[in-house]
Amino acid sequence: MxxxxxxxxxxxxxxxxxxxxxxxxxxxxxxxxxxxxxxxxxxxxxxxxxxxxxxxxxxxxxxxxxxxxxxxxxxxxxANGAATPPAPAIAVVQPHAIPALKSPDTRCELRILGPIDLAGRFEWYELTIQAGGVLASEPHETGTQEHLSVLSGSMTVRAGSEEKKLRHGETARYGADVAHAIGNPGKTAATALLVVVHPA
CATH class of the missing domain: 1.10.260.40 (lambda repressor-like DNA-binding domains)
Structure with a gap:
């Protein structure tokens, strides 16, 4: 991702x-x-x-x-940066500057919260899935783990042949080196924090 x-x-x-x-x-x-x-x-x-x-x-x-x-x-x-002060101790990214990806059916949106230089190692996203939406993914490299914490609504997580339903406040940890999918079985939009940890 x-x-x-x-x-x-x-x-x-x-x-x-x-x-x-x-x-x-x-x-x-x-x-x-x-x-x-x-x-x-x-x-x-x-x-x-x-x-x-x-x-x-x-x-x-x-x-x-x-x-x-x-x-x-x-x-x-x-001077185009020649006299630019050092980077701030705390860098704030405004909401409009956070990139987002949408699924082809537009029912799933991933807001990319992590910096691009960590992509492929450690990534985190704000995931929003509309009612009935499913975010399906092919297997990532061997050893990849995902951590999904539901912030609102409910979601289902399928990894390989196993599936679990998560309610608000619950977190699922699972291997993402198999085909996996996150869905929203509810009637309203659901949001979650999705963390992807790639093998070292």
């Missing part, structure tokens, strides 16, 4: 600097949300999001407002 990687477009050597990473680092080091910075700088939240993802090159006027709002000089800001 891994997500495809997506690379940011590189900054053109002849064009304006891509300040997205510097902006994001400065904003997070000051524990500002996109909404906070938007209000402080007078720049729309959608524009801020595009700048941080290097999808938009801001005008000098926008850069000046952002630099003032963050308390840094325009020169440092344009």
């Amino acid at each position: 891994t997500q495809p990687s997506s690379a940011k477009p590189p900054a053109s050597p002849d064009g304006p600097p891509a300040v997205g990473s510097a902006l994001q680092a400065l904003r997070q080091s000051q524990q500002l949300s996109l909404d906070d910075l938007s209000r402080r700088a007078g720049v729309s939240k959608s524009m801020l999001s595009q700048i941080e993802r290097n999808l938009a090159n801001p005008t000098v006027a926008v850069l000046w407002r952002l630099a003032n709002a963050l308390g840094v000089s325009l020169t440092d800001f344009l």
Whole structure:
């Protein structure tokens, strides 16, 4: 259960600097949300999001407002990370920035809570299954374990030929190196925390 990687477009050597990473680092080091910075700088939240993802090159006027709002000089800001402060001790990921995967029938959604650099070793997800939905998986590599903790509603877990029903608050631990499936037999949506531990 891994997500495809997506690379940011590189900054053109002849064009304006891509300040997205510097902006994001400065904003997070000051524990500002996109909404906070938007209000402080007078720049729309959608524009801020595009700048941080290097999808938009801001005008000098926008850069000046952002630099003032963050308390840094325009020169440092344009250095594209050269004067970026160290990563914050606590990095907060906003809800809109958490990637999600949906099953083909859209009844199952996995919000990828773990960082991409841990994929293939240790992964965790917020799993939501609509009534009647089933998330079926082929066997993972030998030794892979899954841990499913139901947060709301009820779910069924099938691993190989065995199946168990879980109620709110219960956790199932099972081998995921066989065909396995998680379903929602109830009449309302169910949510769970799904942890996948791959062999070392």
